[in-house]
Amino acid sequence: MDLGGEFCVACGAEPPLFYDRMCKKCTLLRVTPIVVPETVQHFQCARCGLHEVGGRWVDLPLEELYEDILSRVLEVHDEVSGLDFGLAAEVIDDRNTRLHLQFSGEVSGIPFAEEHQLLARRSNSVCITCGRIAGNYYEATVQLRSAGRKLNEDELATLRASLNSLLAEMPPDPMFFINSENSVVGGYDVILGSKGLARSWARYLVRNWGGQIKETNSVVGMKDGMDVTRLTVLYRKPGYDIGDVVRWRKNLWRIGSWTGEGAMVMRINRAERTGATWRDLEKLSVQATLSEQFFVDLITQDSSVGEFLDPEKWTPVSISLPYDHSGNKIKVAKVDDEWVALPHLSVDDTEGV
Ligand SMILES: [Zn+2]
Ligand SMILES: [Zn+2]
Incomplete structure (x- = not known):
């Protein structure tokens, strides 16, 4: 007998030795790789259906909920490596679901496979939000x-x-x-x-x-x-919106964009833009909202004047073309019974010409 050689401290068996200088049989007898309790409680808000997970109320699929529940109660021995698990949920009744669990991996290098069951019991609760609303x-x-x-x-x-x-x-x-x-x-x-x-x-x-x-x-x-x-x-x-034709400081303008402190307004009869504060704009009056403006086809046009059919009376109307005119369509609005051609704004593009 080789007195210097190692042997199982539990049964005296020959090597190989695994956990705590024990043979394979004694290691598997004394080391519990997985501990799962019989039951676990979890909470669901009875008003909105959110689940409590780690102190927070969240909306998550049942499969993820069960995995979370398992991760909270599962005890795994330090010697376990390469742990794999499978989970199948069996609904017992409205409150109770039995989770069938399969684990596999290695403990101190010895492969193992185990099956466990965990009964998940759902309790009604009230989440923070619903509690606040109720209160x-x-x-x-x-x-x-x-x-x-x-x-x-x-x-x-x-x-x-x-x-x-x-x-x-x-x-x-x-x-x-x-x-x-x-x-x-x-x-x-x-x-x-x-x-x-x-x-x-x-x-x-x-x-x-x-x-x-x-x-x-x-x-x-x-x-x-x-x-x-x-x-x-x-x-x-504001009483006006982007694209509206407004009269302000005796001239006609269109509201171009919001600036935070007011609006950028665009002059209608010439290329001019200016920033105005809400206070500056208090006295403006809306002459034609975006919905009161029309795209019309030009029948004839020269460099500065065009002709189109009045969309209300179907009679030809002459009009000064906008300063930024191109193509054969213009946007018009009626202001004080006269048609006015409008310079283009990006809001006109979203309207479906
Ligand atoms: Zn042994
Ligand atoms: Zn709730």
Whole structure:
């Protein structure tokens, strides 16, 4: 007998030895590669269906949910390598699902394969967002209004829909919820869970439709020695839109684009553009909105004058061509009973000539 040689510390068997100087048989007897509990509980919001995963409420497919549940409760021995698993879910009833699990890999270099079962029990809960809505929690109100007029139904629908587009672009946040919304005289109010969301939406509205925002904070109580405030954001959409023909400082212009502080306006009868603030633009009057402008075909034209058929009376009309004219079509609008030819703006391209 070779006294210097190694042998299994548990049974005295000859090498090869694996874990803790034990033979293959003793290693497999004493090392448990995988431990899976019999049951595990998981939570689902009874109102909106989101699942609680690692302290967050998320929408995820059941297969991923079960994998997440398994990863939370599975105990794997340090000696395990190359672990593979298979999962099959067997629905028992509305609350209970049995997960059939197959594992394979190596423990201290010895291949193993095991089957386990885990009963996943679903409990109803209420997610943060639904809890806040149920408790009528909110932080901010966004008021959609227009300057000096009512917003019409189409405008309201467009402005309101932009909140959904914005939410789709932003990373999800449990505070980004709509508490409630309602029509008011001349506009619409949306009550939101987050001040940040209210401000982001207001900036988005100004970027797309111009106009001004005004913020008001009001103190509604105290918490931990700090004032609890609510934010009201008043958004005023201008009474005019990109492409409209307006009379401003005695001349006709088209609204070209929004600048943040106001608009860039384009002179109609000559190549001139100028930036104007909201305050500058307060006295303008809309002469023809984009929907009141028409593309017409020219019957004849020379270098400065063209002729087209009046789209209302079907009689020929002579008109001074716009300074940027090319081709045989022009855009016209009726201002004070006279047809006026309009210089081109990029908004005209999206209308379907
Ligand atoms: Zn042994
Ligand atoms: Zn919920």
